[in-house]
Amino acid sequence: MTLFGLEESVIVGLARGVHPGGDESERDAPADVFARAAWTGIAEPGDGVAGLLVGSLGASVALTAVLETWTPERLAVTVRESGVAGEELESELEQGLQRWRPRLSSAEVIHSLQQAARVSARLLLPSDPLWPASLDDLGLHAPIALWWRGDPAAFHALPHAVALVGARAATGYGEHVAMEAAAGLVDRGFAIVSGAAYGIDGMAHRAALASEGITLAFLAGGVDRHYPTGHDALISRIAEVGAVVSELPCGAAPTKWRFLQRNRLIAAAGAATVVVEAGWRSGSLNTAGHAAALGRPLGAVPGPVTSPASAGCHRLIREFDAVCVTTAAEMAELAGEGVWALDRIEAEGAAGGTDSRTSEEIRVLDALSRRSPRPVPDIARRAGMSTAAVLGALGALDLDGVVSERETGWVSIGRGT
Incomplete structure (x- = not known):
């Protein structure tokens, strides 16, 4: 049997390596551990749309939906069935999918889980007794899971x-x-x-x-x-x-x-x-x-x-x-x-008002190099953003003189950052 395109035994082994205290009597526990671990790399911290999707469908179903390339319309119908409403839901989910899909990589998830096990890091889930209840006050922007050592x-x-x-x-x-x-x-x-x-x-x-x-x-x-x-x-x-x-x-x-x-x-x-x-x-x-x-x-x-x-x-x-x-x-x-x-x-x-840059501009600058030009799809994957959002941010940064377009992509030129 396979889960997320991988052998179930692989999923179980990786999940137990970072969450040994899980309830092994629950069949879906290893899948939930693996899915939440994957989401910590797919979505940037504080991604409210990812929080909405995982909170509505569960981490496993949400990951399956992204892997199986569900349409925004299908996702929106499924989310609404869980009791969530919103006029802009389809648009938000479409933008989310554009951010998440370029980051889908089972090899990267497996590597991060193996590395976590090597350094004795553990994954904390919202359902765990140790989970800090105070973080739930962040609502949709609360962490999907937490990695920790100590x-x-x-x-x-x-x-x-x-x-x-x-x-x-x-x-x-x-x-x-x-x-x-x-x-x-x-x-x-x-x-x-x-x-x-x-x-x-x-x-x-x-x-x-x-x-x-x-x-x-x-x-x-x-x-x-x-x-x-x-x-x-x-x-x-x-x-x-x-x-x-x-x-x-x-x-x-x-x-x-x-x-x-x-x-x-x-x-x-x-x-x-x-x-x-x-x-x-x-x-x-x-x-x-x-x-x-x-x-x-x-x-x-x-x-x-x-x-x-x-x-x-x-x-x-x-x-x-x-x-x-x-x-x-x-x-x-x-x-x-x-x-x-x-x-x-x-x-x-709360919106980072002490910085003159928008959140999109900050993330694009983080994803750029001063030496190696990077194409827009690569910037989008690194920043966890849609290509449309990246292009918009690059336009604003270009006008401000802090980025420059080369023949093979964009670079940061450092001024004003």
């Missing part, structure tokens, strides 16, 4: 976790505040969530580990690709006593778009988000926006009024009603209090 107990600490984020180019002041905050929160029984980046993220993780606390790092690439490479030892240590988590399969490279999407997981996972230090256009403001959109309490640490590194925090406090927090005690109080309404930052930050 101690399962780390997931039990998420309901009492605080996300500490901030600038990569942190000052000594910012790193000192992050260290004191993380250690103080750990002493109060909180776990620390962050993104393992340089600067504030790294200091927050290190302080939590030094205080023998639990910390979780959400990555923008595969859990087998430690990024930044300078934090290889830190991320390895987090994987030993905490957890390293990603919604991308092993081998996946981090890109600017994936960092922005990763931020929504950091914001959703914590009971509160605190921006420790951030410039006016810091990426951590994107995390703050996601926190506001989800109704999570948001705090910001003030800094010297003359410091550009704290301008983003001051903006959050002045313009978006973030709570001014200066100590671990105040951050802990924030995590235990009610919801703060931050409508303006929800509108700007």
Whole structure:
């Protein structure tokens, strides 16, 4: 018997290699594990149409529909039968199929599953007891599955976790505040969530580990690709006593778009988000926006009024009603209090409003090379977009002077990116 064009025994073996705790009495369990693993590579993080399709039909049926080249009309009828309505449903599904089909590769799925088993990575499904229920607040944009390495107990600490984020180019002041905050929160029984980046993220993780606390790092690439490479030892240590988590399969490279999407997981996972230090256009403001959109309490640490590194925090406090927090005690109080309404930052930050590029433009730039021209179909496959959307983004980027068309394809020329 075959599943997804492969021998059933192959599917079962690969699924058990990354999800050994599944209920083997359920015949469809290995198929669901394999299908969700495949979807983590087929769809980009936060793809709401993929979330809709998988949520309506189940991961296995949804994958089968893409493999068997169902028409958008047939898919829309099937989705509506599950109780989902929408005037633009057929159009959204058609665009989704254009994004997903170029990425269909059983060889790549098999390779990512084999690599995950080699590095002892596991796949977490929404039906698993360890699944972070807070991520379900993302709705259709919630992860289809999560890849992780580490101690399962780390997931039990998420309901009492605080996300500490901030600038990569942190000052000594910012790193000192992050260290004191993380250690103080750990002493109060909180776990620390962050993104393992340089600067504030790294200091927050290190302080939590030094205080023998639990910390979780959400990555923008595969859990087998430690990024930044300078934090290889830190991320390895987090994987030993905490957890390293990603919604991308092993081998996946981090890109600017994936960092922005990763931020929504950091914001959703914590009971509160605190921006420790951030410039006016810091990426951590994107995390703050996601926190506001989800109704999570948001705090910001003030800094010297003359410091550009704290301008983003001051903006959050002045313009978006973030709570001014200066100590671990105040951050802990924030995590235990009610919801703060931050409508303006929800509108700007959740959509990545701190970046002048559209999401499509960011993804196309991520997919381009500065040396090797790439044709439109290759760019579409790398970006997880339809060719029509790629052409539209390339047109805008060409007018802005940051891409150029060569005889064999398009290249990034770097200006303004």
